[in-house]
Amino acid sequence: MAFWIIYWLYEISLVFILEPKRLFWTETILMAFLNVSVFYFCTYWALPQHKPKIPIVAFLIKILVLMVCYILIKTLMSYLLIYFGLSGNKTLTTNLTFYIVGSIWRLSYFIFLGTAFWFARMSILSEKRLRIKENEEQSLKNSILNMKLSFLKAQINPHFLFNTLSFLYSKSLDLSNELAKGIITLSEIMRYSLKDVDYDGKSLLSEETKHIKNLILMNNFRFQNQFNFNFRESGVKADHKIVPLILITLIENAMKFGEITDPENPVDISLEVENNQLSFSLTNKKKPADSLINDGHGIGIKYILYKLENYYPDKFSLDIKNEEKRYTLSLKIAL
Structure with a gap:
């Protein structure tokens, strides 16, 4: 004026x-x-x-x-x-x-x-x-740095951990096959989590999918076979690589926020690789809002976007439909 x-x-x-x-x-x-x-x-x-x-x-x-x-x-x-x-x-x-x-x-x-x-x-x-x-x-970088520091503080001697798990596994064989399988699965999960990535910041997709299956198996033990989780994979080859924890984070979000005990609405996950393009889709029924202790879903998605934009610029698409009762996600990455 x-x-x-x-x-x-x-x-x-x-x-x-x-x-x-x-x-x-x-x-x-x-x-x-x-x-x-x-x-x-x-x-x-x-x-x-x-x-x-x-x-x-x-x-x-x-x-x-x-x-x-x-x-x-x-x-x-x-x-x-x-x-x-x-x-x-x-x-x-x-x-x-x-x-x-x-x-x-x-x-x-x-x-x-x-x-x-x-x-x-x-x-x-x-x-x-x-x-x-x-x-x-910068805030996301600080959050990631804090996560890494927290992880390092919480980390114990890996050799002691794996030796202890091996001891528990050998002792449990005579007691329960399911308990023994749970211990060896936990050992594989911990080993993968502590493993260093390659020079390019990526790990083998076959190892990532194995880790996903171990997580599903471990949660199935936890929920006494009431864990309704469908996982399908196809087209994964020995030389396919991916930035670790992207897919794992999405699946952990589904486990945390999805209704995993409803047999009529299982969590449905599909992973397919064709012509060097990874297609990952996830659908789950959402838990009631009042049953969630806290909502950390936004942080996980921000972390994933940060990783995708840094490692796969202009080579990915992420589509999310966050409806009232259902959550659907589709991710495509040019490997």
Whole structure:
């Protein structure tokens, strides 16, 4: 508002100094509103509000519409002002060509101001979005670092752990085959979790799928065979590799937030590799909201997106449908 007040004071001062007889307040105020309207129509209607890129054809069409409307409205206003003796500008009745050219020039001036304002506004918004994204990435990095530190603090000597599990496994063989199988499965899960990844930050997809099966088996022991979880895989070859924990995190989310004890609505997971493209789909019935202790699902998805964007830029698609009672996810990665 302050900008427009200063601007119109400047223009009125020029007219008052150069051609004081042409200063008609009614005409000046009406034309000021008309020209300011052009500025705002150009900024908030002709130009996109959420994209920094201008669609040229659509923009030119809107500017043409704006130009026609501006000239028609200004001409009607000028005729009425002249008729009632409220205008000192007789160009409309004496030189129509000069009037139209002058109107287009005036229109172009405010379109230029509106476009310049739009570029400045988009630049500020882009900078703001960039800062927000950088803050989110830094927050996510800090969260991952804290997770790693927590893991390291909680980690005990692996050799002692595996030796203890081996001892428990050998002692349990005579007691219960299921208990022995549970102990050796736990040992394999821990071994995979502590294993270092390759130089490229990836591990074998076959090992990842084996880890998934071990997790499912372990939870089946835990829920006494009431764990309704369907997992299908096909097309996995010995040389296929993937960034670890992406698929595991998705499956752990399904175990945490999905209704896993309903035999009529089992968690359904499919993993397929074809032409070096991994297709992973997951569907589960959601637990009632009041049965969840806390909702950490957003953190898991942010972690997955962070990994995908860093290791598979422009090589993945992630589609999520989070309905009231059902959760569906589809992930495709070019390996």
